[in-house]
Amino acid sequence: MKKLGFKNFTGFRSSSLAVKFLAAFCGVLVISIGVGMTYLVLDQSRQPYEQELNRLRAVAVQMDTVRDYVQSIQGQLSRDRESVAIRGTVPMVAALGTADLYAAKMQGLFGVRIASDRPRNPKNKADSWEMAQMEVFRSNPSVAEVSAVEELDGQRVLRYAMPVRVTAECMTCHGFPVGEKDVFGYAKEGYQVGDIRGLYSLYVPTTALETRTRQNLIRVYGLGLVMILPPIPRC
Numbered sequence: 001m002k003k004l005g006f007k008n009f010t011g012f013r014s015s016s017l018a019v020k021f022l023a024a025f026c027g028v029l030v031i032s033i034g035v036g037m038t039y040l041v042l043d044q045s046r047q048p049y050e051q052e053l054n055r056l057r058a059v060a061v062q063m064d065t066v067r068d069y070v071q072s073i074q075g076q077l078s079r080d081r082e083s084v085a086i087r088g089t090v091p092m093v094a095a096l097g098t099a100d101l102y103a104a105k106m107q108g109l110f111g112v113r114i115a116s117d118r119p120r121n122p123k124n125k126a127d128s129w130e131m132a133q134m135e136v137f138r139s140n141p142s143v144a145e146v147s148a149v150e151e152l153d154g155q156r157v158l159r160y161a162m163p164v165r166v167t168a169e170c171m172t173c174h175g176f177p178v179g180e181k182d183v184f185g186y187a188k189e190g191y192q193v194g195d196i197r198g199l200y201s202l203y204v205p206t207t208a209l210e211t212r213t214r215q216n217l218i219r220v221y222g223l224g225l226v227m228i229l230p231p232i233p234r235c
């Protein structure tokens, strides 16, 4: 076997090293671009949903605030109510009434309701998704909100729910003794402070979200191409 000269040997070694180095470089490049792209794609697909959830959350918190406000004037109202019960001043009716007005101003971009498994008003009867979420909140007290993409009345929507918990102030109408009539003539249900009485249930059609997601993805893939094309000829 012919022994390789020193010169040849180093030449061979350095070219093999260069190939290895280039291969490693290309490998690292492809992996890092792949990881980066995956992160961007996931992030950009999630983003419109996150934004929408922030909006829905803000509406739910606003409803909760209206409820608290109307609740805070109950003392004053019940003095006035001795002669007449005013439905519009029921905390939840005020919360839903203002949210309905807001939804109308937003031209049907989202829908809102208050749902309950024991509704006084039949319109508030929880549907199967809402029923399931009430169970989620009841069995996991630390869960503050839930969301999911679901089919609702034949359209795909992003649904959001936040629990409505009973506070001490609610007891005058929803507390004890069970069966006694409240000022509106409804039987008190015997809820306890902390119980889940219902849900703020909101939804937004996903059509606009899907368009935004698509636009985001086109941007990400465009960026990916710009990043990956120039180094390719060197690999």
Ligand code: HEC
Residues within 6 Å of the ligand: 067, 071, 074, 087, 090, 091, 092, 093, 114, 115, 116, 118, 119, 120, 121, 122, 124, 164, 165, 166, 167, 169, 170, 171, 172, 173, 174, 182, 183, 184, 186, 197, 198, 199
């Ligand atoms: C002055 C009496 C009164 C007080 C106080 C009151 N509610 Fe109600 N609540 C009602 C009435 C009446 C309805 C039915 C409203 C309707 O006709 O749509 C109702 C409806 C609701 C609903 C909608 C589901 C359903 O049963 O139709 C929820 C949820 C609710 N109340 C929770 C609360 C919570 C939580 C509080 C305390 C922060 C509270 N309520 C305080 C009288 C009251």
